Amino acid sequence: MxxxxxxxxxxxxxxxFWGFLTFFMGTGxxxxxxxxFSCLAKMLLGASLWENVAISVFRGLLAISTxxxxxxxxxxxxxxxxxxxxxxxxxxxxLQATPPILWITLLMxxxxxGSTVPIAVVIASLYPPLFFxxxxxxxxxxxxxxxxxxxxxxxNYRLLKDLILPGIHxxxxxxxxxxxxxCWKVTAVAEFFGSSRGIGAGVYxxxxxxxxxxxxxxxxxxxxMGMGIEFGLIRPLRRRAxxxxxxxxxx
Amino acid sequence: MKKIRSIKISVSLILAGVMGIAxxxxxxxxxxxxTLVFGNNPDLPTLTFYTSAMATTPQLPFWSAIRxxxxxxxxxxxxxxxxxxxxxxxxMLAGKGDLWLGDTEGFARAxxxxxxxxxxxxxxxxxxxxxxxxxxITSISDLHGRELxxxxxxxxxVSLLRSLKEEHGKKIRFSEMEPRQLALMLMDGRMDTAIVPxxxxxxxxxxxxxxxxxxxIEDYYGRxxxxxxxxxxxxxxxxxxxxxxxxxLIASLLDILLYExxxxxxxxxxxxxxxxxxxxxxxxxxMVTASLERDRVMVKSALEAEQEIRSYLHILMPAFFNGDxxxxxxxxx
Numbered sequence: 001m002x003x004x005x006x007x008x009x010x011x012x013x014x015x016x017f018w019g020f021l022t023f024f025m026g027t028g029x030x031x032x033x034x035x036x037f038s039c040l041a042k043m044l045l046g047a048s049l050w051e052n053v054a055i056s057v058f059r060g061l062l063a064i065s066t067x068x069x070x071x072x073x074x075x076x077x078x079x080x081x082x083x084x085x086x087x088x089x090x091x092x093x094x095l096q097a098t099p100p101i102l103w104i105t106l107l108m109x110x111x112x113x114g115s116t117v118p119i120a121v122v123i124a125s126l127y128p129p130l131f132f133x134x135x136x137x138x139x140x141x142x143x144x145x146x147x148x149x150x151x152x153x154x155x156n157y158r159l160l161k162d163l164i165l166p167g168i169h170x171x172x173x174x175x176x177x178x179x180x181x182x183c184w185k186v187t188a189v190a191e192f193f194g195s196s197r198g199i200g201a202g203v204y205x206x207x208x209x210x211x212x213x214x215x216x217x218x219x220x221x222x223x224x225m226g227m228g229i230e231f232g233l234i235r236p237l238r239r240r241a242x243x244x245x246x247x248x249x250x251x
Numbered sequence: 252m253k254k255i256r257s258i259k260i261s262v263s264l265i266l267a268g269v270m271g272i273a274x275x276x277x278x279x280x281x282x283x284x285x286t287l288v289f290g291n292n293p294d295l296p297t298l299t300f301y302t303s304a305m306a307t308t309p310q311l312p313f314w315s316a317i318r319x320x321x322x323x324x325x326x327x328x329x330x331x332x333x334x335x336x337x338x339x340x341x342x343m344l345a346g347k348g349d350l351w352l353g354d355t356e357g358f359a360r361a362x363x364x365x366x367x368x369x370x371x372x373x374x375x376x377x378x379x380x381x382x383x384x385x386x387x388i389t390s391i392s393d394l395h396g397r398e399l400x401x402x403x404x405x406x407x408x409v410s411l412l413r414s415l416k417e418e419h420g421k422k423i424r425f426s427e428m429e430p431r432q433l434a435l436m437l438m439d440g441r442m443d444t445a446i447v448p449x450x451x452x453x454x455x456x457x458x459x460x461x462x463x464x465x466x467x468i469e470d471y472y473g474r475x476x477x478x479x480x481x482x483x484x485x486x487x488x489x490x491x492x493x494x495x496x497x498x499x500l501i502a503s504l505l506d507i508l509l510y511e512x513x514x515x516x517x518x519x520x521x522x523x524x525x526x527x528x529x530x531x532x533x534x535x536x537x538m539v540t541a542s543l544e545r546d547r548v549m550v551k552s553a554l555e556a557e558q559e560i561r562s563y564l565h566i567l568m569p570a571f572f573n574g575d576x577x578x579x580x581x582x583x584x
Contacts, residue, residue: 028435051277057267058274109364112345113338115278194341196334197278204334209533210431232263236256243253 039213063122071130079138096128117194133175173241290327309375312511318525367491375485450542512550
């Protein structure tokens with residue numbers, strides 16, 4: 001029960017602020033919480049909302065799995081070889097410096113609207129931080145362990161399974177928790193511009209039709225799902241990573 | 252504590268997994284909205300038509316033909332709605348769909364960028380009006396140094412005024428926005444002058460009696476160019492590959508649309524009921540009917556309107572016809 005107090009306090013504060021905004025700006029621009037929640041209830045009973053949410057979740061999951069796969073392959077290779085790291089770093093830094101809006105624009109021209117835009121934009125935005133997390137955590141592994149493994153003729157597969165992956169695991173969890181948090185937001189932005197389905201597209205249509213209760217309902221869904229990811233996945237993952245690092249440090 | 256953490260992670264992953272699988276099924280099934288599928292004859296080809304629920308008049312001949320069934324004797328249709336003009340350009344550049352309803356300038360820009368676009372017909376000629384409740388504004392020339400709101404973003408009226416304005420050094424600061432956003436800003440007094448398309452104009456005039464029509468942009472265009480008071484604003488284009496694959500089919504579609512257009516020139520009110528139910532969420536049918544008072548239906552094949560299209564695009568995109576653009580116009584097989 002005690003754990004709920006901060007949540008109730010924050011929600012109370014937000015609803016009060018929302019009520020003030022409705023009062024001062026009018027229900028045309030800021031619909032009241034009652035109006036919004038009644039619209040949200042209607043949306044929750046329809047199939048369209050669930051379809052859009054499922055589509056966004058699929059795109060996000062596919063994008064983050066692909067990013068993780070790419071970051072693991074290239075990050076491990078770069079972490080094991082200084083030369084590869086120095087060769088690939090400028091490219092990844094350039095990728096990191098490219099704003100998502102540029103990817104969205106280019107992809108809308110190259111691929112048209114659809115799933116390609118949100119998936120590719122998430123990959124382009126999240127690959128650099130995940131790459132650096134993997135590469136740097138592999139580079140920080142004790143080189144004596146690799147020398148020993150070489151002396152005893154340990155096969156590459158076992159090296160990966162028993163040394164590299166367990167060694168980078170806590171750092172990877174930390175990086176992944178950041179990527180999960182960002183993935184959600186980037187997917188929604190990319191869908192807003194470059195897709196006709198998904199949560200971001202739902203926000204776009206509400207904006208286009210100036211349907212403020214629906215727009216606020218989508219906002220609640222987006223924030224609610226973001227909070228769900230934060231409390232259900234990111235925080236537990238981060239705590240697990242911290243605990244793992246603590247165990248490693250003690251060892 | 253560790254156990255609770257694991258439960259939280261597992262539940263979140265299971266939920267995300269289930270939603271993700273559902274999303275994949277929905278996307279890969281790729282079933283269009285069933286209300287927007289017309290015809291189910293397996294012996295006929297199915298064409299994908301990208302259109303907008305906001306641009307009603309230019310597609311009235313199409314929907315009239317759908318209701319009568321004449322067009323469905325030739326092929327089946329799967330209708331998909333585009334979001335905005337940028338979305339449409341992306342769709343054309345990616346080569347998605349067989350037929351597109353859109354603006355002539357957009358077709359030309361897409362063609363210029365290498366999209367397989369062949370303009371088929373023109374069906375939107377008089378759309379844009381300058382409205383104001385400011386008594387100081389009596390013509391477009393009074394807009395000098397002012398901010399002018401316009402809808403929709405990327406619409407041809409702004410491009411046209413920009414092009415014509417440069418000739419005379421006028422300085423109008425354009426602020427492009429979505430139609431409903433513009434309507435809201437006009438209604439609550441945050442702006443008093445704007446360029447609005449039909450049928451948004453009709454809806455605004457009904458709601459605000461102080462709002463007056465200052466000028467029709469097509470009349471202004473006619474005066475400035477010494478031509479007819481109309482512009483080949485919008486119409487339909489066909490994918491080059493579809494045109495190549497089904498030349499006779501496209502020719503018959505055009506014939507049907509020209510025939511329907513001719514019939515609707517007299518009175519198009521009845522055809523408004525042919526618009527799909529899904530369109531009513533965007534613009535009520537009564538509003539479309541009311542807008543027909545100013546927004547007349549007229550269909551001309553792109554070849555028939557070639558000179559007008561060339562003059563119009565020469566103002567908007569002076570360099571467009573510098574190269575060989577003969578394939579921009581759909582040719583009868």
